[in-house]
Amino acid sequence: xxxxxxxxxxxxxxxxxxxxxxxxxxxxxxxxxxxxxxxxxxxxxxxxxxxxxxxxxxxxxxxxxxxxxxxxxxxxxxxxxxxxxxxxxxxxxxxxxxxxxxxxxxxxxxxxxxxxxxxxxxxxxxxxxxxxxxxxxxxxxxxxxxxxxxxxxxxxxxxxxxxxxxxxxxxxxxxxxxxxxxxxxxxxxxxxxxxxxxxxxxxxxxxxxxxxxxxxxxxxxxx
Numbered sequence: 001x002x003x004x005x006x007x008x009x010x011x012x013x014x015x016x017x018x019x020x021x022x023x024x025x026x027x028x029x030x031x032x033x034x035x036x037x038x039x040x041x042x043x044x045x046x047x048x049x050x051x052x053x054x055x056x057x058x059x060x061x062x063x064x065x066x067x068x069x070x071x072x073x074x075x076x077x078x079x080x081x082x083x084x085x086x087x088x089x090x091x092x093x094x095x096x097x098x099x100x101x102x103x104x105x106x107x108x109x110x111x112x113x114x115x116x117x118x119x120x121x122x123x124x125x126x127x128x129x130x131x132x133x134x135x136x137x138x139x140x141x142x143x144x145x146x147x148x149x150x151x152x153x154x155x156x157x158x159x160x161x162x163x164x165x166x167x168x169x170x171x172x173x174x175x176x177x178x179x180x181x182x183x184x185x186x187x188x189x190x191x192x193x194x195x196x197x198x199x200x201x202x203x204x205x206x207x208x209x210x211x212x213x214x215x216x217x218x219x220x221x222x223x
Contacts, residue, residue, distance in 0.1 A: 012131075013134050013135050014138045014142065017111075017115065017135060017139035017143070018142055019051045020139070021108055021142050022060065022080040023048075023051045024049070024107040025108055026054045027047055027049060027054070027083075027107075028106065029041070029083040029085065029104045030042065030047040030083040030085075031103065033090070034047060036090045036099060036100060037089055037091040038087070039089070040084045040085060040086050041084055046084070053081075054081055054083075056079060059079035060079065060080055082156075085100055094172070097161055097164065098162050098165035101158040102158070105146070105158055108143040108144075108146040109143065109207070112144050112211055113211060113214055113215070115136050115139030115140045115143065116136070116211055116214075116218075117215065117218055118139075119133060120215060120218040121218070124221060124222045144207050145204070147203075148200050148204045148207060149195075151203065152186065152199055154182050154185060154186055155175065155176060155178055157186065160178070160182060
């Protein structure tokens with residue numbers, strides 16, 4: 001299989017899981033914000049399952065493709081257009097910020113579970129088409145990666161906003177000041193391997209363990 005064919009196959013397998021992962025992650029933030037009192041995302045049409053509304057041409061398409069070619073598939077990174085949230089509009093900004101931030105990773109965890117369930121259903125009904133099984137595995141992996149990465153406790157990632165919401169006011173203010181440089185700090189930590197070694201690997205292992213427990217009944221039925 002040549003490189004072009006392999007790339008096309010990889011794109012087809014990952015396209016649907018990635019689009020769902022990004023779209024539902026961002027829509028969940030907007031829905032949670034609306035639930036807790038901020039209608040900004042709703043008024044801008046961002047609480048939608050239309051992936052076009054959430055795709056950032058640079059972060060969702062160009063950057064992942066460039067990184068794929070530059071590193072021969074060893075390193076991938078991308079991002080969607082963030083859903084606008086005015087935390088001051090929330091009924092209890094400090095507390096509700098936590099729930100709004102958790103909604104995105106929570107949507108990814110739920111999707112990982114659903115892709116896993118679908119995989120076991122396909123196996124249980126003797127569907128052995130490799131493409132669909134690989135898509136299910138891709139759906140699990142993409143969502144586990146998004147779940148773990150977004151929980152990294154540094155603004156502007158969801159984990160950073162959760163940390164700000166949990167800390168006392170003084171410490172929360174100190175952490176929130178990092179936000180303008182947070183993206184660059186996170187990128188530096190990713191490239192240096194710190195995030196992968198100290199955060200992604202252990203959190204992903206725990207998440208896979210949780211999914212194994214939740215999917216155990218389906219797994220036993222397939223056997």
